[in-house]
Amino acid sequence: MSRSTVNGGISFWYSQEGTPVPREPLPGDATADICIVGGGYTGLWTAYYLKKAVPFLNITVLEGKFCGYGASGRNGGWLYNGIAGRDRYARLHGHDAAVRLQQAMNDTVDEVVRVAAEEGVDADIHQGGVLEVAYTPAQLTRLKAFHAVEIAFGEKDRVLLGARETAERVRITGAVASTWTPHGARLHPVKLVKGLAAAVEALGVTIHESTPVTEIKPKHAITPYGTVRAPYILRCTEGFTANLKGQKRDWLPMNSSMIATEPLPPSVWDTIGWDGREALGDMAHAYMYAQRTADDRIALGGRGVPYRFGSKTDNDGRTQPATIEALREILVRLFPTTAGVRIDHAWSGVLGVPRDWCATVTLDRSTGLGWAGGYVGSGVATTNLAARTLRDLIQQDSGQAGGTELTSLPWVNHKVRKWEPEPLRWLGVQGMYAAYRAADRREAGARTIETDRIARVADKIAGRH
């Protein structure tokens, strides 16, 4: 790690936008029609759509730090149509149900772009699609299989590109093929979450920041400053859920880390290409994701130390020096001309991983408790679909509307078992990622076109497939 690299400070995106001064905390006991816990994309989008649908609703958002403190202010800015668990939902509810879920996700990418424009939120959105690249024979096999599965899900506009066509888009060392879908955009995560919070507030939603909720009970959100009583309490705390009383083993806080380079000069961009500014990823087991930012940096992320014992989260985004170095090595391996460039910032964040790796959105009609999350790293778009679904579920429950296309999607009210107690949880996740890294190393040096068996075993143990 170079001495000039800022480590933490929530994220690089905040170093550009400035860390906000928190809004006033909850002044004491209060009542609301709907209380939302957590001011990330899930909570804010939910407040947005509910207030738009029923303007007289009294909605309160309680945020422990400030809106966008979590993954919504730290992510890679891939707004794309992936949703965690789609293939499992196909097995549980049938292919057609999963196809409807996929189509809803495709529409969601456009919906986020549409609302951002309508609300005047300039989040540096560029709709260049998503490009996922293979650079080993085993990755190529997985890429082709992935492409075939997507086509079977009706994703007819997803294309498979050879080495030359890939290089015409982005020149990555050793890339043998890629797949591209138009259902994706690059954005600035903090510009989106800040704009969304402002839009929600302008609609008349009350936001209290620096207000951590310690416990959620039916009709009660309890904080050190008072309790908000509301018929509906919606938990939108994703990777931080384990901090809530009774919820330690629900969603595992998985760590993801990122680096951002200095702005790269035209001479370096000439060697890389990437004029289409696609969201860029690869087919490694411990995969990377990257974007070309609006000010011509590369922001690239991947898995560092994946999980902290006891479901702990990081300290304002600080990440390990070894992780920064590992991400820099990936950057330089992909783009050798970045070898000398400065890494301006490194940071990390947590995402929520359910035991079966399936995102869910739920409203328990008997208690009025709702929640959405478990997005496993695909939340920038999925949070928007979750929010519109929570709106429809609440309208249905309160008798204002019937069921809708969204309330019938297969991820609604899906139940999942808890994670194992420690130390099994820690051992399992560490073991899984050690296996993925070993498999990536073995695949990189091998000519075999098969996925390394270590990764297949790790997938099975983790419950991913």
Ligand SMILES: Cc1cc2nc3c(=O)[nH]c(=O)nc-3n(C[C@H](O)[C@H](O)[C@H](O)COP(=O)(O)OP(=O)(O)OC[C@H]3O[C@@H](n4cnc5c(N)ncnc54)[C@H](O)[C@@H]3O)c2cc1C
């Ligand atoms: C480094 C990183 C990169 C990622 N990259 C991508 C990407 O490129 N594309 C993609 O689709 N997804 C990505 N993700 C995932 C995506 O960012 C998340 O799925 C999404 O932001 C989740 O939004 P959320 O509102 O549910 O959770 P969060 O944004 O985590 O918000 C939860 C909020 O709840 C607050 N909170 C927590 N506990 C309490 C409490 N007890 N009381 C009050 N408030 C509380 C937190 O302070 C936080 O503000 C990434 C995630 C990380 C960490």
